[in-house]
Amino acid sequence: xxxxxxxxxxxxxxxxxxTLLVFSFIFSSLIGILVAWLSLQKDKVxxxxxxxxxxxxxxxxxxxxxxxxxxxxxxxxxxxxxxSNQWAKIFFGxxxxxxxxxxxxxxxFRSAYLSVDKGQILAAYSVGMTDQAAFKEITLPQTFSxxxxxxxxxxxxxxxxxxxVYVIGLADMYQNATSLSNVNQGVFQxxxxxxxxxxxxxxxxxxxxxxxxxxxxxxxxxx
Amino acid sequence: MALLTVSKVEKSFNQxxxxxxxxxxxxxxxxxxxxxxxxxxxxxxxxSLNFLxxxxxGKMTFKDKQINLAxxxxxxxxxxxxxxxxxxQNYNLFKNKTAVENITEGLIYGRGLSKEAAFKKAxxxxxxxxxxxxxxxxxxxxxGGQKQRIGIARATALQPDIILFDEPxxxxxxxxVGTVVRDMDKLAQQGQTMIIVTHLMSFARKVxxxxxxxxDGQILESGSPDQIFEHPQNKRTQAFLSAIAxxx
Numbered sequence: 001x002x003x004x005x006x007x008x009x010x011x012x013x014x015x016x017x018x019t020l021l022v023f024s025f026i027f028s029s030l031i032g033i034l035v036a037w038l039s040l041q042k043d044k045v046x047x048x049x050x051x052x053x054x055x056x057x058x059x060x061x062x063x064x065x066x067x068x069x070x071x072x073x074x075x076x077x078x079x080x081x082x083x084s085n086q087w088a089k090i091f092f093g094x095x096x097x098x099x100x101x102x103x104x105x106x107x108x109f110r111s112a113y114l115s116v117d118k119g120q121i122l123a124a125y126s127v128g129m130t131d132q133a134a135f136k137e138i139t140l141p142q143t144f145s146x147x148x149x150x151x152x153x154x155x156x157x158x159x160x161x162x163x164x165v166y167v168i169g170l171a172d173m174y175q176n177a178t179s180l181s182n183v184n185q186g187v188f189q190x191x192x193x194x195x196x197x198x199x200x201x202x203x204x205x206x207x208x209x210x211x212x213x214x215x216x217x218x219x220x221x222x223x
Numbered sequence: 224m225a226l227l228t229v230s231k232v233e234k235s236f237n238q239x240x241x242x243x244x245x246x247x248x249x250x251x252x253x254x255x256x257x258x259x260x261x262x263x264x265x266x267x268x269x270x271s272l273n274f275l276x277x278x279x280x281g282k283m284t285f286k287d288k289q290i291n292l293a294x295x296x297x298x299x300x301x302x303x304x305x306x307x308x309x310x311x312q313n314y315n316l317f318k319n320k321t322a323v324e325n326i327t328e329g330l331i332y333g334r335g336l337s338k339e340a341a342f343k344k345a346x347x348x349x350x351x352x353x354x355x356x357x358x359x360x361x362x363x364x365x366x367g368g369q370k371q372r373i374g375i376a377r378a379t380a381l382q383p384d385i386i387l388f389d390e391p392x393x394x395x396x397x398x399x400v401g402t403v404v405r406d407m408d409k410l411a412q413q414g415q416t417m418i419i420v421t422h423l424m425s426f427a428r429k430v431x432x433x434x435x436x437x438x439d440g441q442i443l444e445s446g447s448p449d450q451i452f453e454h455p456q457n458k459r460t461q462a463f464l465s466a467i468a469x470x471x
Contacts, residue, residue, distance in 0.1 A: 122275050123315035127381060128305035128333025137328060141319045220361035221318045 006188065006195050009180050013173035014199070020093050020162040020172065021203075025155055027098035032105025039110050050106065057103035062096075062161045069096035070168040093165040097158065104154050112147035113139070145214075145221050152211040156204050163200075173199060225284070226251045226384060226416060227272070227307075232281035232292060234267055234440075241267050242278065243440040249385065249418060254411045256427040256448075257420045259437030260463060265420045266312075268437070269387045272418070273307045274300045286384065305333045308378035312390040314370040316362040316377070323349060323358040326377045333381055348376040352406055368399030375406050379415070386410070388419040392426075424467060428452055436460045 039050035057065065070092045074084045116139050124134035163174035171179075177196045181189045225248040234242040241264045249255050257265045270276040272283075274295060281292040286306070290299045308329075316325050326345035330336040336344065349355045352372040362370055371391055378386050388407065392400045404426050411417060411430045421427055427434060427448065434451040436444040436459070444457040455461045 117315075117318075119311065119313055119315040120317060122270075123309075123311065123317065124328070125275060125304060126273060126309040126311075126315075127329025127377065128301060129328065130301065130332070133332040137332070138317055138319065145319065220363040 003191075003195075006180065006192055007199075010173050010176050010192070010196055010199060013171055013176040016090060016165075016170060016172045017159075017162050017203075019090060020097060020165060020170075021155075021159055023094045024097035024101060024162070025158055027094065028101035028105050028158070029151075031098060031102030032109050035102060035106035036109035036113065039106065040113065054103045054106055057100050058107075060100070062100045063164045063167055065100040066093065066096035066164055066167055069099065089165075089168055089170045092168055093162075093170050096168075097161060097165075100161070101154060101158050104157075105151070108147050108150035108154060109143065112150070113143045115146050116142045142221060148211060148214055152207065155207055155211075159200065159203055159207065225249065226286065228284045229272065229292065230282050232268065232271060233279045234264075234271060234276065235279055241440050242271070245281075245440075245442060247435075247442070249416060251384075251416055252414045253432045254415075254417045254419065254430050255433045255435060256431035257418065257435045257437055258422070258424070258427060258451075258463070259435075263437040264440040265437045266389050269389055269418055269420055270309070272385075272387060273304050273309055275309070305381070306383055307385045307387060308381050308383035309387040309389065310371070310374045310378050310391050312393050314362070314367070314374045314394070316370055316373060318362055321359050321361055322354065322365070322373050325362070325373055326380045329377060329381050344380055345376075348380040349373070351379075352376050366399065367395045368402045371395060371399075371403045372406055375403070375410075379410065385416045385418060388417060388421070390420050390422065392421065392423060422467070424452070424464070436463065438463070 035050045035053055038046040039054070041047060060068075070089075073092060073095060077084045120138050120142065121134055124138045129137070162172055165172050166175040166178065169175075173196060177192050181192050228248040230246045232242050232245040232247070233240070245268060247268075257269070259265055267276055271278040271281075271292060274292075277295075278292040283290045283292050283303075285303060288299070288302075290296075290303070295303075316322075317328065320328060323342065323345045326348055327336075327338070327341040330341035330344055331338060334341075346355060346358060349358055352375065354369055354372060354376070357365060357369060357373075362373075365373070371394075375391070391407070392403050395403060400423070404423065407417070407419070407426075408430055419427070419430070429448075431448045433445060434448050435442050436451060436455070436457065438459050444451065444455060444460045451460065452464065455464055
């Protein structure tokens with residue numbers, strides 16, 4: 001089997017891999033921000049919800065999270081009269097990964113928020129800034145930049161986790177690689193998986209490049 | 224007439240009383256220097272004047288407005304902070320802002336200036352401390368002395384009634400102290416009302432109109448620089464000054 005045929009076959013799963021990566025990252029970030037906010041509230045109920053969610057999702061393997069979503073979510077939705085039988089599998093993939101990664105991102109945001117030097121906030125108050133202005137101008141940008149290295153790691157982890165969607169029968173790059181290997185009775189197995197690893201590595205390099213730019217922009221925060 | 228008066232200011236951290244019924248007042252143009260050993264409550268006291276530290280009890284009269292220090296209204300807190308600026312020991316310049324932005328933030332959010340007007344004013348202030356060419360630098364790119372002078376410019380840009388200085392030279396290398404002291408001295412000459420916590424006795428002597436000696440959460444002695452430094456009456460003051468005599 002030719003080299004180009006392997007690449008073309010694997011890359012046909014790339015749109016699904018990237019769709020899973022981008023949308024799961026967006027939704028898990030939103031969940032992460034919400035849960036981090038809950039965990040920083042004074043009332044016990046909010047903090048309790050955040051703690052239970054984070055504990056549960058961090059303690060559940062991502063593969064299991066995808067299976068639970070695929071088999072459990074339609075049942076939950078049917079309780080409220082929503083029929084999800086015709087929904088695309090990628091929806092469940094995005095949902096499962098978002099819920100799973102939301103817990104990790106929540107911790108990244110929470111710890112970054114708590115790492116902002118309190119003196120920065122005092123200085124903001126001392127020049128007459130309101131709570132809202134201090135948050136928008138000082139706390140939020142600094143939280144974001146402190147969280148960047150963690151977010152980058154989590155995004156690369158998420159890229160790798162997208163390969164788990166084969167368990168719900170979604171055709172991503174990894175699923176295509178195993179299918180191709182099976183069709184050829186495992187003859188080209190090594191070549192196929194080496195090429196697959198190379199493609200994942202290139203995407204991971206792209207992510208690193210994107211964040212390297214951010215890290216450069218925020219390097220002055222560490223002074 | 225006093226510009227700011229506070230009475231019976233108290234503050235505890237857990238069981239530890241750090242401020243014990245402090246009475247204090249300052250008039251326009253005065254430069255009050257607070258000296259005393261570490262942990263005597265100096266910083267806690269001055270930061271209670273702009274509510275960065277909330278006192279447990281006490282009353283404030285500032286520009287004829289009475290405010291309860293323990294339960295101030297939100298608007299009063301903002302109002303006070305917009306008239307009493309502060310310079311911090313560790314500079315506390317906003318790390319994510321350039322030198323000029325560090326000054327414009329207060330002008331925009333505290334004083335309500337437009338971005339353009341704030342920028343113009345901020346550049347003027349930087350010029351006054353000789354750091355105009357550093358306007359686009361981030362704090363991490365500046366020396367300690369430069370940071371503190373920008374901290375001073377950030378405070379003076381707001382044209383506050385009072386500036387609080389919390390040990391502004393303590394974190395500086397010795398050779399950088401002079402530049403910051405010169406800026407403060409200039410402000411005193413211009414009639415800026417200031418409350419300064421410092422361990423620089425020679426500077427205190429030169430610039431102060433009144434010196435307070437703090438110990439154990441109380442003002443043990445107050446008077447003119449001459450009275451405090453030449454004829455201290457309280458034994459604790461005498462012991463403190465002789466212990467740091469080499470600085471004089």
